[in-house]
Amino acid sequence: MRFSSNFIVLVSVFLLSVSWATPTPTATLQSFKQCLSFNSRISVPSSSFYTPYNPSSFSRILNSTAQNLRYLEPSKPKPEFIFTPLSEPQVQAAVICCKILGIHLRVRSGGHDYEGLSYVSGIETPFVIVDLANLRSITVNIQKNNAWVQAGATVGEVYYRIAQKSKVHGFPAGLCTSLGIGGHITGGAYGSMMRKYGLGVDNVLDARIVDANGRILDRAAMGEDLFWAIRGGGGASFGVILAWKIKLVPVPETVTVFTVTKSLEQGATKILYRWQQVADKLDENLFIRVIIQTSAGQNGTRTVTTSYNALFLGGANRLLRVMKKSFPELGLSRKDCIETSWINSVLYIAGYPSNITAEFLLQGKPLLPKVYFKAKSDFVKEPIPEAALEGIWKSFLQEDIPLTIWTPYGGMMSRISESATPFPHRKGTLFKIQYVTAWVDGEKSEKKHINWMRKLYKYMAPYVSQSPREAYVNYRDLELGMNKKRSTSYSQAKVWGEKYFKDNFNRLVRVKTIFDPENFFRHEQSIPPLRFYR
Template structure:
């Protein structure tokens, strides 16, 4: 009898808690929904999808998962948003910002969903409050692109993909292009806002180096352009993580000249085919050769019948010119590679982004094979010795699953000052390393993440002492801002932005003092008790002794 009473009490308590949760959910989101309806433009009805305790819209899961690229964050334990707003008009973005800020509800901004840590559509489970509620502002429907051939510019909304931008350029001009990434399904907003790296970086710099204007909605719902936002904010949203400052609706970018014929190429070697000597020579050639050539080095472990586990090195990239000219250049500068015309494919610039076997219409595809994935990054300032490479090969063979990608700098990147944009990794950098590991099943995650950290820790001896990182390769192991403090933000901020971090904090504190635009690795606001100003003085004094000026 006593047992039955206990069970009944437990059931009643559960029902009471469920009721309270439902009431809490309704009390949180009803004012928000009312606010959205109040601020929408009647000519452009706002569409959103709910995942509330009291009401769930059937399409919610399909809308959420459509742009989840990393399967790590598509599990049943991942924290889900309560509402997804699929913006189709400027007024929808304004309403989302005003209502989110007014009701003090966290907003995530998603354009393409390729961010490595899923920061645009999830809250990290390491947060102290596992019941945090948030909504997504999904930009994927805002994809208009306008080409101005006279000015040689393109105005592109941030929900467009790189592929859509490339296709529009290619079908308008055969001799213009844009320096950005090689994955067509990446969203323009996150890519340019974080810097934007691609295979024309040595010729034209980053995507963000080629931005001439932007439209951004700030925390009070106002739409600003370059003139009205001022040069400080315009500086910040070109590589400083634009989502920390507002919602960028569009970027206006400079188009760059490309030849009618470009060349892609690939030469694959194994450890038994002199890879150590080739990699040693590559690090001198790749950053210093003609800026028309982007020669990257991809490394992984291959199983062969004869040698067993071995290192496979792929020397590949893009040359802005003909195959004949490329072969001549590499015969002079890198004859050991043995590049032949049979290793090359000549095509248009747009065709090079999808490969020789696909039509350029493939650039319009938004499909992407999601996978379980972890990425990290580093920067190399000094050449690695042959003995050092041998150690790397041994470590990779031991770990089996890790991949290393070496992306050369030099060329244009050597000529742009580190303070020109928030992206600081310029003059001293020979190349960037990306570490990647994929796995197939959820229960393989821990072992895979351990391998990722092991190769990263091992590489410390070869890379920059301060372990710089590339912001678009988001990496939460560098730290996350659980409490949104300056101290927590500084941990990862200096890795991504170097001394430019301090200027970013100053700008953030002016344009978004209430810190509405925040995520796990956003730019923090200044401390109110003066610690920030003291740190600025210390850093200014330290850098001044080196003869360098800190701009804030």
Template sequence: MAVLRLRALVLAVCLVCFYAPAPSWAAAGDFLRCLSASVPSQLLFTPGSPSFSSVLVSSIRNPKFLTPGTVRPLCIVTPINASHVQAAVLCGRRHGVRVRVRSGGHDYEGLSFRSVQPEAFAVVDLANLRSVRVNRASATAWVDSGATVGELYHAVAKASGDRLAFPAGLCPTIGIGGHFSGGGFGLLQRKYGIAVDHVIDAVLVDAQGRFLDKKAMGREVFWAIRGGGGESFGIVLSWRVRLVPVPPKVTTFIVPVSVNDGAVDVLTKWQEIGPALPDDLFIRVVVTNGVATFQSLYLGTCDALLPVMRGRFPELRMNRSHCREMSWAESVLYIYVGSGKPVPVTDLLNRTTLMDTSNKATSDYVRQPIGRDVWAEIFTWLDRPNSGLMILDPYGGEISAVPEAATPFPHRGGVLYNIQYMNFWAAGNDGEPNVRWIRDFYAFMAPHVSKNPREAYFNYRDLDLGRNVVVGNVSSYEAGKVWGEKYFKGNYKRLALAKGKIDPDDYFRNEQSIPPLAKNK
């Protein structure tokens, strides 16, 4: 039976030509043979496996990456313990097959499970490695990379009686591994900073298959994985994080303002007020279809919030009827869903997403207020055919107080807010007019956002910003500057030096992974 299984694995390589060219039949067969010796067959899926497509699709969040032309993996490994991850790396190195790692699958360019160029690679899917272990006494937790943000939030809230939280993103289905690897900002950023500001240890499998904790990987690599694109340096299996206190009840509100009701003026005012409010108060804005919707989290009661809003932001006309008091965990879902109705906290554990729309996204940072006339023109862009939306997240407070070099995430002091541009279209359509709109709108915004470099958020990855060029089987450091300095500013070179230290052969590589740089360069 084992012989038949092995033959089936090798035969499946012959089918891979539809997905990606193998390095050679012998090398691909040796790679699969190596894997099958260390990884149970039920955890290994090739294109010939009945469940291959369902496993591949299980964490794809964007249907545009399901088209037949997408370059897909030789196989998918779904480890249930660390040794399976180690085996995938060692077998890949030995037989010339690269691995890509997927946690939640939200990578905006799908680089955790596909290749843009024809290439033979395997996917290590961490969905089964999703444990969350909370220590309430020390206000810390270990969380595996395959867990979702929602699973982390649910575990922390349950273990602490709604007295502890963690400052990370809003979308509950995002995988921890990818989210932490890019920084991880969210509703608590003005009070407590971002996710990687609270990572105090990690366990990494490097390109040699070694298990390394914070001490073993060294200061520079530990610095690099916390916001510098963790998949560039190895596979982070788990993270130890410091939790933060929250009151048992917080206050949220959602206030939509239409253009006819003065949205242009209110939004013009918000961009100065939002980053300067008390750190306990976070007000983001979603702008689309002639409406600016203000969504807020306040770490306190409605009675305490109302005088702050009347004194600091009366233009919004927020009042007691808008207040909703709830636990911090409930507030995440309330704002994420945005329906104005309470959502059961158990929905944080839901790992599924709708697959009825494809999307395209990119980002900007704003350091000087945008003029009222420009905002009026922006609303006309958002009212055009095939238009999308903007999400504005305010900075200031703790996220801006941390020095740019403290973590690879450099968008700190001086930033007023981040912009995420998104557009959606029905799954199955090519989306060409929607993609064209977002690219044209991004070009229009150039005079009004950060410059030299025009900054971007790594977790809103966009290949339009540039992609790696491989020279001599190693990604070019100079070519990587085109996109790398947009995401990481002056931290890009330090990241490349860290990459050169732990993975000089550039084994962990994708279209926007950090290139290695030797120290004497």
């Protein structure tokens, strides 16, 4: 559906004549509903709206997919209302109406964003949420090796629907199965097959998006510049992702998984130092990430453990040969190896109990309960010395629930150009680090835990990428810098923009300037158009 500028102006004049001088939440909602009735070919039921005047249903929807309890505290700003469209044209109409009425819009497809940007607005209120949870259609075409996936579907649902059709097809996206596919791919989309096939963004064929003019565009209509920008340029800067067309990849009928854990007392430091030297050079069918946390050690004391969590696209016997040649220090044995199907490997890598079946993926629920947390990220170019690792262990033993995950590169990740998509962290990277600290007692201990995270991040500075110190956009970190309301200076934006996108940041700015010059789609770390630079 396309709308002329004259039509939008006429509707705008009408709505302004019936709306408010001093807006209230009720008036905002009524004006929005009136606008939808003009712009949506399908009637919108009242059940698609949730307001604070019905606190139980409002809180249920607001909290449904939000993962970070820090942003659900009563002190955090809440939306005027939540709209849950039932169709893509209703999303289109919502964008048009928010633009006509001057309503600040936040769009949520999954809610895993670390800083709550899809359901909290810290720089601009009032605001509304368009929640895409009802848009979760998945159409798999095995003959053509592709699938159309709506934005509200979870990664786990996508994996399940592919496996329903074929035992020898998969898709290289996230390890956490409750991620919303819409936002997940906009940042890159890591997964356990990244060394073989690259990221989710490297396997996208087409997309449907609502742009700032309220048009629904596919790849041909949007052009290659915008299609480039939405595949890795971060969510909610260029439009509302409605659906992705993804390329399926071949997987063996039998794959192998394992988890081998080493504590400090079992020589974890030396083994991890060796992993850093080989992880990016291993057979590209082999993905071994390291999960580092604390646990009870001998005599009731705390220790640090390193868990080598792996997927191999092949059988156990071949895996053992690879490990014996390339990483014998881990001491992998046949009893550590589990041969299984690709879809069951998804459950294993995600940490689900062995009695959970693949059908659980259709529920779209995370494995762990929600907690308060803060996260950061780094990219490593040279092995971190053993002495520096000892400093990390000392820091970990000072925190309650610390976690870090080291994700290996190499293989396909090193063969794709840094400018192929906005995601630039490619050749020369050994591995990515995700740091997380979690707590359960709310705001009263937040400062303590965030200060711990800042100290660890500062400690790591000499051992990670430099100029810029790189960061992963899907692990949003507002401490890297934020936009101001509606605008920011180029120097401010460049600080965090180059960390996420390196030299691709300037191209993203140019695309934004062309396709959203009025900066309609904005948030604390959205790409600003040039006219807003000062």
